[in-house]
Amino acid sequence: MDKNTMDKKRIEELRELLHKYDYHYHVLDQPLVEDSTYDLLLKELKELEDKYPEFITPDSPTQRVGGQVLQGFKTVTHKTPMLSLNNAFNEGDLKDFANRIYKTLGEKVKFVCELKIDGLAVSLIYQGGILVQGATRGDGETGEDITQNIKAIKAIPLKLQRPVDLEVRGEVYMPKKSFELLNRERGEKGEPLFANPRNAAAGTLRQLDPKIVGSRNLAAFFYGLVEGPDLGDSHLENLQKIKELGLPINPYIAVFDEIEEVIKYCQRWHEERNSLPYEIDGIVVKVDSLSRQQKLGFTAKSPRWAIAYKFPAQRAISVVKDIELTVGRTGAITPTAILEPVQIAGTTVSRASLHNSDYIIEKDIRIGDTVVVQKAGDIIPEIVEVLKEKRSGEEQPFIMPQKCPVCQNDAVRLDGEAAYRCINPKCPAQIKELIIHYASRGAMDIEGLGPSIVEQLYETGLIKDVADLYHLKVEDLVNLERFAQKSAQNLIKAIAKSKEQPLNRLLFGLGIRFVGQKAAKLLAKEFKELDLLMNADYNRLIEIPEIGDKIANSIVEYFSNPDALQLIERLKKAGVNMKEEGAKTPKDSILAGKTVVLTGTLEHFSRKEAQEAVESLGGKVAGSVSKKTDLVICGENAGSKLEKAKELGIPVKDEQFLLEIIKEFK
Structure with a gap:
């Protein structure tokens, strides 16, 4: 066997291996190798493909993020329209939905309930198991071709487990930790913050540079199979099939025989939504049987066999008492509304970011206005609406000053920026x-x-x-x-x-x-x-x-x-x-030389920060639990890794344990 043939065979082996590791990591939540091992294999594949570009295929893991910046997005016409759903806002709406179905069909049905992920709807097309197109919903009939950006999302497979043709619908979202990290980085750079994870996900998918998309750690769940092989009559069973093909589905899907059980499921997740590592804004309820879905049909805008139960809005009405200006370390001058204190989502809100002067002008926010306030994404308080009918005429328009509120030097607005800045470095x-x-x-x-x-x-x-x-x-x-x-x-x-x-x-x-x-x-x-x-x-x-x-x-x-x-x-x-x-690593740390596995949601660290902390203390972080594991550090909502640790008798510690070691070696 000559060198070219051997290298080609190795390229094919590496691709299949990396596809397998992606599937186990993103879909099954069962990592087979450590991140460092994965990175070395990917590096080897890239080096071989650089040497033999004729062997590169579109489904290669190296092709997730291309080097070329897009000039714009082309328009895509959906073969099957991406319709919106009717909304339910209370128990009565859900019961009415069920009764209409019972009356039309003359029989009871099973209902499938899915968490309504607060992200951006997308449609993906695979041909022969290879991802060939990704598109946004758009107006339902046409959307934007965002294939290159979709390929940059690691949770979405470039190649399925089998060479099949199918079209799936799903939701791309930004996890809460990724959102917090992105806004922290933007704040450090003096860039405007995103209001909530949904806006951040939507803004990311509309970037013309796929490298930016790849850096922001987006994720996805898939909820609908439009076309595909071996379609059964059960929506739930079809979701399991797309999971087996390599597409992630939400783990909290449930099926019920009675609408009362559906209502309890909706109430449960309204109370527990904050425990999730991503945002949800409701529950989608669907008839499980596809043949019954077909009988129920559609209205002009939405299916009759599905409805979206929307959680009660976490909003409150307050009054803008004043608008304060703060100056950040880069000189950016940020306006903040001082509000009459109100309770939203269990916390007292007395301040709301106004972002910049354009935001104030666009919403026509004045001192003395009665306003609707919400915690965007349950994180950042913001003003969503001015109740202009409440105005008395004494409200005062706010004009951005031309001087820094602290040092009184000039405040300028640079080309291409939304914020005014103090240009005095000694402010x-x-x-x-x-x-x-x-x-x-x-x-x-x-x-x-x-x-x-x-x-x-x-x-x-x-x-x-x-x-x-x-x-x-x-x-x-x-x-x-x-x-x-x-x-x-x-x-x-x-x-x-x-x-x-x-x-x-x-x-x-x-x-x-x-x-x-x-x-x-x-x-x-x-x-x-x-x-x-x-x-x-x-x-x-x-x-x-x-x-x-x-x-x-x-x-x-x-x-x-x-x-x-x-x-x-x-x-x-x-x-x-x-x-x-x-930099120094404490060699006498209790973690020195130990293999540590992290699982669950940590309160004080992102996963990357926790890994860096363990490594700085002389430990090594592994992606999966095995007999070689010395310790498991566990956060909330831990899953299979925690169970495996218990089976093997491996010590399990909480996040406080790691915090105490860090404090000891500061």
Whole structure:
């Protein structure tokens, strides 16, 4: 067998292996290998395909994210219209729905209930088991061709388990953790935040760069088989068939004989919806039998055999007492509505983000207005409507000031941006926010240096920038509010310890615009030393994968600023580490040399953050439980991994266990 034939065979083996691992990970929730093993196999496949491009196939895992940015989306006509559903808002509506069905058919039916995922509806077409088209719902008759973006979502298979032709409908969504991470990164870069996970998912799928889609950790559930082989009469059984083919379905689907049981299911999930790692806004109820669905038929806009029970809106009416402006570390000026306190979703809401001046103008929000407030995605309070009929005439329109509310320097709106910015780098608000950011857990991790302490240190003149932190002494602190001898010593100790942080944390902590944690790690890995990065020009920076035009320009601009250079020189003299190899791993940690498996939803960490924490403590994170596993760290809603650990007698600890070890080695 010649070398070409051997390499071609290896390419085919790798593809099948990776498809198998994807299926077990995304559909069965039973990872077969560690992420690092998967990544090595994918790397090997890419290297072979680079060598033999003639062997590349559309279903190869390497083809998920193409290198070309799309110019726009083409229009797709749906062979079968993607109709919307009628809504039910209470028990009576559900009973009326059932009674209409009983009357039309003259018999009882089984009802299938599915969680109504708050995402974006899509239609996928597979030919011979290969994904050939992905489209949005659009107006129901026509949608947009988003095939390249769909291919970038790892939860959606490029190749099914069997070479069949089918069309499926489903919902692409953004998990809550991914949403929180995305908004945190956007906030760090001074970019506008998404209001809720649904908007974030929709905005992501409409990106013209599939690489952006691939980076945002979207997921999907499929709920309908339009065309396909071996179609049975049961909707539920057909869903099981598409799962066997490799498409993820929601694990909480249930079937009931009576509408009263359906009502109990809806009530249960209304109460438990917040326990899910993704947003739902209701329950979809369908007749299980396809032959009975056909008899029931359709209206012009919706099927008669399905209905969407919508959870009661989590909204309240309040009054805008005032509009405050805050200045972030990048100078972005953000308006916030100060509200009469109201209860929404179990919490008191007294503030709501107004995003920017365009948002205020679009909704015509005035001081004194009566407004409808909701917690968007149950996370971010926002004003959704102004009740203009409640106006007395005394309400005051809000005009964005042309001066910074803190330092009174010019506030400008740069081309292509929605936010006004203070352009004074010495603005006290920006400096304080930057110090808070510098001390945060993701940056230099200075325990005890929170916003109120920073405010006190700044206002008393003890610090004017981050370099001043390293000149503080215990005697400077003991006479301040909230400080005793012990707390003062602890803060000075935490500040001194931060000098040992690796370069990537320092880069992130400096608050260079558009340089989030990921970009900081890429830059630190590439240059190793801060001096080498400082001397890099735009062309050198743009060569680094994932460092785009905006980040490169921002870095060059930052290191061209004399004030920034002076600050870095002072940090050097204070003994702050300027090299990436400055990070240390505690070798005497209880996790050192141990194989750890993470399962369930963690409250204080994303899965990636938890993995990094374990690795920083000398442990290794595995994707599945086996006899080689030393420990399982378990969060809420843990599944098969927890059961397997119990079967094998492997120790199981909760998240607090990990937090205590981290605290011990800070």
